[in-house]
Every structure is written in structure tokens, then in C-alpha cells.
Amino acid sequence: MRALVTGASVGIGRATAVRLARDGAEVAVQYRSHAREAESACREIRDAGGTAFAIAADLARAEDVERLARTVAERWPVLDILVLNAGSYPRAPFRELGPEAFERCFRENVFGSAELVRRLLPQLEAAHPGRIAFVSSVLAFDGSRHGAHYAAAKAALLGLGRSLARELAPRVRVNTVAPGAIDTAILADDTPELRAERERRIPLGRIGRPEEVADAIAFVVSDRASYLTGTTIHVNGGSRIG
Numbered sequence: 001m002r003a004l005v006t007g008a009s010v011g012i013g014r015a016t017a018v019r020l021a022r023d024g025a026e027v028a029v030q031y032r033s034h035a036r037e038a039e040s041a042c043r044e045i046r047d048a049g050g051t052a053f054a055i056a057a058d059l060a061r062a063e064d065v066e067r068l069a070r071t072v073a074e075r076w077p078v079l080d081i082l083v084l085n086a087g088s089y090p091r092a093p094f095r096e097l098g099p100e101a102f103e104r105c106f107r108e109n110v111f112g113s114a115e116l117v118r119r120l121l122p123q124l125e126a127a128h129p130g131r132i133a134f135v136s137s138v139l140a141f142d143g144s145r146h147g148a149h150y151a152a153a154k155a156a157l158l159g160l161g162r163s164l165a166r167e168l169a170p171r172v173r174v175n176t177v178a179p180g181a182i183d184t185a186i187l188a189d190d191t192p193e194l195r196a197e198r199e200r201r202i203p204l205g206r207i208g209r210p211e212e213v214a215d216a217i218a219f220v221v222s223d224r225a226s227y228l229t230g231t232t233i234h235v236n237g238g239s240r241i242g
């Protein structure tokens with residue numbers, strides 16, 4: 001198995017890369033700015049006997065997406081797994097969100113991922129079944145008080161994933177994982193009060209771990225999920241039910 005995980009230098013993506021490698025996949029670790037962390041993820045995989053290499057790319061830049069797809073396709077004529085995890089959560093009140101902020105957020109979360117799928121489609125179809133996992137967010141369902149552009153982009157990913165599940169079947173399975181609050185850099189700016197408030201609202205009583213999202217991603221791209229496509233798995237400690 002060969003897997004490309006976007007945003008795999010840190011957080012959920014890194015946990016996913018490590019988990020997929022443990023399941024036997026060779027892993028391409030894409031990152032944007034954290035080169036040292038990406039190399040350390042690759043080292044962790046290699047130290048455990050796996051195979052990994054790191055590639056830098058900003059998914060908001062079309063030329064980077066093209067180069068990333070070309071590098072992976074040249075290396076691997078067959079790509080079994082594509083995890084579209086890269087993203088950031090820039091917080092801002094709606095009144096301050098001009099078109100550039102929306103465009104940047106959609107480029108990073110939606111356009112870059114869609115274009116990566118499009119360019120790697122021959123390699124994914126060659127895997128038969130290729131497996132794609134999008135990483136959306138609970139905020140796609142609940143909305144955000146601090147980032148309308150982010151919630152809108154994550155909701156767009158749901159539509160993209162569902163559409164691709166229909167259009168690419170049966171050669172490619174496409175599913176989405178929607179995390180709730182997970183302990184990564186994305187929550188690093190939380191005050192202790194905000195963190196406590198978050199935890200109070202979560203029925204399981206705590207923020208999630210990146211590995212808990214990685215487990216769900218690893219499941220949807222595995223053979224154990226062979227009859228799963230077009231669905232969304234919520235990993236949120238019960239903060240959203242239904």
C-alpha cells in the first residue's frame with residue numbers, strides 16, 4: 001500500500017501517517033512549513049521499520065499542488081490511499097473577513113484538495129479500489145463563531161466528498177472524517193478557561209487525541225471498510241450527536 005497524507009508534519013496528519021505506516025503503508029508526508037517535524041515523522045516511521053519520505057507544498061498554491069502530484073505520480077504509478085488532512089483554522093469575526101480571507105481558506109482546504117485528487121486520479125484508480133479520506137470538521141455541521149470562512153470551507157469538503165463518492169465508484173472509495181476538538185496546535189491559543197468550557201460541553205469530558213482521529217481515518221481507508229463510501233464519521237466525544 002502507498003499513502004499520501006497531506007498536512008502530516010504535525011497533529012492529526014502526523015498521527016495518521018504513523019498509523020498508516022504501522023498498518024504497512026509506505027507514506028508520503030506532505031507538509032507546508034514544518035520541515036523538521038516532517039522529517040521527524042519520517043524518522044519515526046523508518047525507525048519502526050516502515051518507509052516514508054517528506055514533500056513540501058503549500059496547497060493554497062496551484063503550482064505547489066501540481067508539483068506535489070507530479071512527484072508522487074512519478075514515484076508511485078499506483079496510489080492506494082490519499083488522506084486530505086491539511087488545513088488551518090484562522091479565527092476572525094465575520095465583519096473582518098474580506099474576499100481574500102475566504103479565497104485563501106477555500107484554496108487551502110478545498111481547491112488544493114480537489115486538484116490533488118484530480119491530478120492523482122489515474123494512480124488512485126489503478127489501485128482499484130483507491131481510497132480517499134477527507135478531513136472536515138464538526139464546525140461544518142455546527143458552524144463557528146470565530147471562522148465563518150473555515151466552517152464554510154469544511155462544509156464544502158462534505159459536498160466534494162459525497163460527489164466524488166458517487167462519481168468515482170467503484171474504482172475509488174471516498175469518505176470523510178469530521179473531528180471535534182482535538183489536542184493539536186489548532187487549539188494552542190485556547191485560554192485555560194476556554195479549554196475548560198470546551199471540555200464541559202463534550203459528553204466524554206475531554207478534548208480528543210490526534211491518534212483517535214487517525215484511527216478513524218485508518219479504518220475508512222482500510223479493507224475493513226470495503227463497503228463504505230460517501231459517508232462521514234464523526235470523532236468528537238459526543239459534542240455533536242446525530
Ligand SMILES: NC(=O)c1ccc[n+]([C@@H]2O[C@H](COP(=O)([O-])OP(=O)(O)OC[C@H]3O[C@@H](n4cnc5c(N)ncnc54)[C@H](OP(=O)(O)O)[C@@H]3O)[C@@H](O)[C@H]2O)c1
Pocket residue numbers: 006007008009010011012013030031032033034035057058059060085086087088089108135136137138178179180181182183184185186187
Ligand atoms: N484540531 C482540531 O480541533 C480539529 C478539529 C476539526 C478539524 N480539524 C482539521 O484537521 C486537520 C488537521 O488539523 P490539526 O489539528 O492536526 O492541525 P495542525 O496541527 O495545525 O496541522 C495542520 C497541518 O496542515 C498543514 N497545512 C496547513 N496549511 C497548509 C497549506 N496551505 N498547505 C499545505 N499544508 C498545510 C500543516 O503543515 P505545516 O505545519 O508544515 O505548515 C500541518 O501539517 C485540518 O484540516 C483541521 O482543519 C482539526
